[in-house]
Amino acid sequence: MNKKIKIALFVPWIKSKGGVERTILRILENPLYECDVYTFFYNKKSTFEEFNKYNINVIGKLNSKGFIGKGLGLFLKLLSTKIKGLEEYDIFIVSTAGIAASITIRNKHKKTVALCHTPLRVAHNMYDYYKKELDDLYSRCYATIFLSINEDTGLTPLESLAYGKPVRSVNEGGPKEFIKNGKNGLLVDANERSISNALIRITNSKFYAKLVNGAKNSKRYDEKEFMKNFDEAIETILTR
Structure with a gap:
């Protein structure tokens, strides 16, 4: 039996039943992968209940209020966050529409991939x-x-x-x-x-x-x- 591919997947938040969340679930369900999800915000009540079966690691909280405050707070959190044990994974995937890629400044991995989630919001996965x-x-x-x-x-x-x-x-x-x-x-x-x-x-x-x-x-x-x-x-x- 082939060894499963170990994936660390970062997504800024899991809070709705949209295309991004649905796609992450498909990755988690794939028998080829052993995937751990890292996020700043996880709302069990407003997203898919299937997430409860998997390892969702909340690695910080975003406390800023307002559009500008949230954006600045997210950016600072991305710059300061360090994911422990990242080197133990085969690949590091960052689900991002842009700014979330900043987490790679402190989290280096030789196999880092950006999963652009802009089209995932809509392509057959409408909110x-x-x-x-x-x-x-x-x-x-x-x-x-x-x-x-x-x-x-x-x-x-x-x-x-x-x-x-x-x-x-x-x-x-x-x-x-x-x-x-x-x-x-x-x-x-x-x-x-x-x-x-x-x-x-x-x-x-x-x-x-x-x-x-x-x-x-x-x-x-x-x-x-x-x-x-x-x-x-x-x-x-x-x-x-």
Whole structure:
């Protein structure tokens, strides 16, 4: 029997029933891994009860109040926290949308990986407390328009594809990674003419049907597909 891979996984907080928490659960449930979770905040009542079966280590508290205070408090906590025994793990995973990566300043590991949780918030794992509203909005939606300049990922286009709706986006930043031009959406230049031409193109019923079919078949956002890619990434990192 192969030895399990020992993982230390840091996530700033576990407090809801969202995509981040659901994905962490899938990692914990995977028989390939022996995973310990480290966090600053764990609310058993508001998140999935399945977490109770696993080793969740609360390594500090965030006491600051207000948006700025919480952000500053989190940053200082990330800089000052030291996870004991980190060298005993095969790999150190930091679940982060940016600032949480600061915990690696004092916590060095030769196999450190950032698990960007921005797309995990939405890709087939909608937050329960607004899922009904999203279901209603996207059921009446024809397509989405995403015009943010140099966005790193973008929640809305991922939501749209998860609901099987094509996306019109500027050809910049993160959306270029998952919007396939003419297949599940349209990538356009950030100017009025390109955007208006895209609006006209998508009104063609045959072309629209093609985009909808492409959006519905964006399998890379499926939870099982994500975990398959995750396992392959872990194997690749450990063999380097």
